[in-house]
Amino acid sequence: MVDFSSRFSAQRPYSSAGSDDNLDAQLESDRGRIINSAAVRRLQQKTQVFPLEHNAAVRSRLTHSLEVQQTGRFITRTIFDKLGDDAEKYGLAGRERATESLVEMACLMHDIGNPPFGHFGEAAISRWFRDQLDQLPILNPSSLTEEEAFFTVQLKRELQSFEGNAQAIRLISQLQKLNLTYLQSACILKYTRCATDPRPDTGHPLSYLMKKPGYYFSEREFVAQMQQALKMQPGHRFALSYLMEAADDISYCLADLEDAVDKKILSTQRLKQLLIEQFAALRPQDADEKHFTDPRKTSRSFAQIIEYALQRSEQESINKDHEFFVWLRVGLIHPLVQHAADAFIEHLENIFAGDLNRALLEDDSPCHAVIETLKKVAIKHVFSVDEVKTLELQGYRILSGLLDHYRPLLMLSQAQFDELLAGSSKELLIESLLFRRLPNKHIKAYLQMRDQPVGNATLWEGYCRCRLLQDMVSGMTDQYALDEYRTLSVIG
Template sequence: MRPGDQAGGAADVDLLYAFESDRGRIINSAAIRRLQQRTQVFPLERNAAVRSRLTHSMEVQQTGRFIVRTLYAQLGDRAADYGLDGLQSALESLVEMTCLMHDIGNPPFGHFGEFAIGEWFERALDGLFAVALPQPPDNDELHAQMRADLRNFEGNAQAVRLVVNLQRLRLTYTQTAGLLKYLRPAYQPTPDKGSANAYLNKKPGFYLSEEGFVAGLQQALGQCPGTRHPVAYIMEAADDISYCLADIEDSVEKGILGVAELAPLLIDTFAGMQSPDVQIPGSRHSFRGLVNQALESYQQEEINKAGEFFVKLRVGMIHPLVQHAARQFIDNIEAVYSGTLDRALIEDDSLPHAIVQTFKDVAMARVFCHREVETLQLQGYRILQGLLDNYGALLRVDAQTFLDLTEGNCRREAHLQMLVRRLPSQLLKAYRQAVRECGEADRAAWEFYHRCRLLQDFISGMTDQHAQDEYRTLSAL
């Protein structure tokens, strides 16, 4: 079932055909194409061998497919007991496309870009609201929700917004549900660590602007509010498995780490959590044996030495991690099916979890804080803040003036006319429609909310290169 379909009207549509339609819509979308010029770890990277968001997402897609196939291999005839019999091809497509889409909401310059956008709105929003809405609000609670919502820019929530209200992909509810990795609206506070469902709600999952859609999705799929779709658990595991090693491999490609230095560092880090000499479940090797085998291949290889090291390491690591993720799905299948498992599939005290955590810890200690990476992140921060400073002027005019600007009817504010003409027409149309659909109650507040969303949509939708070029243009550099 898709948004806009009548209940029961899609009953005769073949499930695999529906997901194939989703697949075509996703792969051919501009949101996927933009990932090729978005940061994975290294912003504005010119070396094509270093991963972009697109190549990372393709690797996650492949790992997600592998998890589904392993899940069915482990279930065997028991697949029918869980209502999964005959659905492998459909589930593979569903998981693959969820994995491919999982980062489409990420802004330029990665997670630091998220921080830059959120920090600008945190600093400026109260003053902007006071100018836009000088009269005391009719609904204090709604205004507080709007301000909190706009301060919490988050890539996962932006992905839902892109699919639903900007790209208008009209995916099946099931396909879109896989993107809801986190379950709280952005206006709600972060729950205390250790509280009920703290993991499922640790980040915003959707914005106020998509709250009605999410409620409709949950009703259509029979999901209880605050619960995940099972596909989201598989996508999350595929992402964890893929990026933990990929970030390290890219750092070697960049010359930040060398293989001879990396190998003992991995073993020592792993030893802080588990014994590196215990056999890994689903493997013939211990972690030390896995790393040493890859190091031996590296030493014997004459041409592509680093490539050989990571091929051996990846092959030896991926299989037991995928098997563990599939086992965790099955062992916790009731909580996974109900969407209440309050952790990631690989987030436990197991050896496979220690493998993933080892790569994450090494990347955090030796890659993300490297001077080159931090310099690029600081440049990205300055670029996004500068763009928001420039385009933020559009938030300081009254609603009628802004509407006139978007329709070309304003004969004053020449510099604002020029700024508006640089905004994508698609985003302006989405803004106008959102405003038209506002009720009369708190209309002024909703107009300003959607105007702020328009600015966030514009900045977050840029590629790294577009953001840099636009900043240079407006700064006359």
Template sequence: MKWEELLCDKRRRSSAKKKGKEGLKDLRSEFEKDYHRIIGSASFRRLQDKAQVFPLDRSDFVRTRLTHSLEVASFAKSLGQNIGESLTIRQRDDICSILECAGLIHDIGNPPFGHFGETAIREWFTEHLSELELDGVPLTKLLSPQMQEDLYHFEGNAQAFRLVTKLHYLIDEYGMNLTYGLLNTIVKYPVSSLAIDEHSGDIKTKKLGYYLADEEIFKDITSSTGAFDNRHPLTFILEAADDIAYRTADLEDAYVKGFLSYGFILEQMEALEEGAREQDFRPGSVLKDLYTRCAGQKLGNPEEYGIKNWIIRLQGYLINIATENFTQHYDEIMAGTYKEDLFAGSFAGKIMTELGRIAYDEVFTSQAIYGMEATEAVIIDFLMERFVTAAVKYDTGVHMNAIEKRMITFISSNYKRAYHHHGQGKSSEEKLYLRLLLVTDYVCGMTDSFAKKLYQDLNGITIDTI
């Protein structure tokens, strides 16, 4: 792979370069234009009401998908500046712009209620798709194997790719019409649902990267960038930025919410130091030093000061390690043969694993979170059942009852317009598949609050009981 191709500024719909009122050209690069398209979009704004870890939380401190995405964009841009030092100034600037934009949209396709929303949608299709029929014929006999696997392996990353290429249907069918270099960067797993292999040892086959409905666009983009079925090199940087952001932020949010104490975190980090080398970052010692400094200078709450400033130090260390590993494995990454993330084999990787373990054991599997997720599952299951039942019959001539007709009216006209456009000339099988995606498109476009309110309204619940 070559940077000259990887930093492809082509768009599906080309736009003529226009001069301003005073005859001045727009001096922004194509990737800088992407940034303004993203932050001005309704899809990006909705991230402010989508959960990172704590759905429907009333605190003004814990992260939402919006604040998380801003943090990822910041880390990704910093990493881009580091890895671009050996390239031309223009290439470095383009890399930074692409990574900043990729950070903003990497979660833009995620459904309400955090990652549990993804799980709930996958499980709904796994449990109910075989029960559904159209005019007496089971859907599993109408849909191809890949269509079914797309639904069983529903994935927020693939949905993000779909949203920005097709569903942001305000002007035309090209979505946000972003540059190919950016679109390729957000595809973390460049494989179809039939090629998923969690045990291959290659990170790119871990999950679904694109739906069958979007395969043609995927191939057009990746052939233009020269990445083809390989991960775009900048995807490794985006993933590292995402990992740094959520692993450290989840810990901080959990501390603020009272799930974790300073003493517990210190104990876990000190135990981790037993495997550190002299040159490695020492998480326990750094945390204790920061606590002691605050206590000695009476700067406030030494535990809170220690945790928050320790996280900043840790983030800086992780950025440095990701930079070093990208440089160390540069030839493999550019050849498409590197199979791991940018923390693999390092002490930083052990820290990241430990942060993930702590979050899982102490937060994600806690009774409080399980209680939230049980409520969220009821909401998602109800919405999926009502909308899928209606969408299966929609646009077929098969009789729809009064409720099914009304459910279709709830779906955004933008999404329905996109369905009709992309369904032109398609077979009945393909259109059925697109109608099922129409439901996931609509549900994924919902914010946490909207999903909750729609559930309440459809069930005649007029007070805030959820």
């Protein structure tokens, strides 16, 4: 029998003497640490879809995360409503408030590791390091043993696979040291593979959970301690991370389309047509079936939900587009949340074990077809438009250019870099000026990691220095990255 109660531990990495063991009080402390963190504040100037957007109505990572937070809260409450008295059977009695807070804060944090310019920023960082790693002396020391050569391959694999989810774990545990409870930290561990390990093949029982890096080698000890504290098996998820993932899936699909309409890329009439056609292509057998029930207990087909939203918008005299999405959300989010809650309860055994090898909404259901419909329409008709492609290319050039500018710091020997640290580098004029632009907090994180060497000291220092640059660039907002690029490029 599933019993969640044993997993609700208030343990932290750095427990202070006399700390309050009351779980609700500890999670309230987590909430304050998260909301007041610089990582969350920076989300207001990071891309959701449209970089460097001046229209405040178009979503940033922060406004998107707030919407995900609300959806996560909705899913959690729906689960407890459905469980009723059975909550006690699963060790969840009296845990509704704690569970709700954990999911909400995980949703708020889920994008904090994302670099400037969104997923294209991830690709830019990954590709730059992939192109450069074999040319960096610090990652290609001579006279390596067979074991050290294998470790070099692993570290290079990680550095050329920048992943926002893994960076989020690094942010909360090392760069900002929020000292969150392991319980709260586990809720954002979306993927469970260390970045030094290869991606498993599709036949692996945890292939979905390990399809992307979930944490870096530098955070392996933190993750191991978290797994021990929460009785998690390596490669497995914590149960509540499935709810964070579902909330994100439900929220961003609709949000991206609404932003596209707000920017006049699509009209609601055109969007209606595209959505109905795409759903019918995915589920021709369900195109006219009434699978979706709204809060008024009225069942409708997918096409009827779209048509009804358009009818309501036509009755609105001021903001027709806003009204369309109000009713589209009412018609779709409620059944999607219900489906996510049902899937969570249905698979409680696997979710508790952390080995459900898929997302909650990833099944052969009409609800999954809705998610896929929204995603496919966005990919085909929003992300592919010239404006978005141009912005992505600009973001790619900015991040690649920034790393090009800072590349000289990676070409130095460890002795030369130590001269920069000591402030006695008279012959390294350019490198000295670049070094002074590095944030002190990232230099401190570099030094702390470097002082705990693993394997070959030269190789480890090189890894730490590469991580230093990735920390700096990924922590920038879109605007700051652009400003820094302009400054170093001597333009505008």
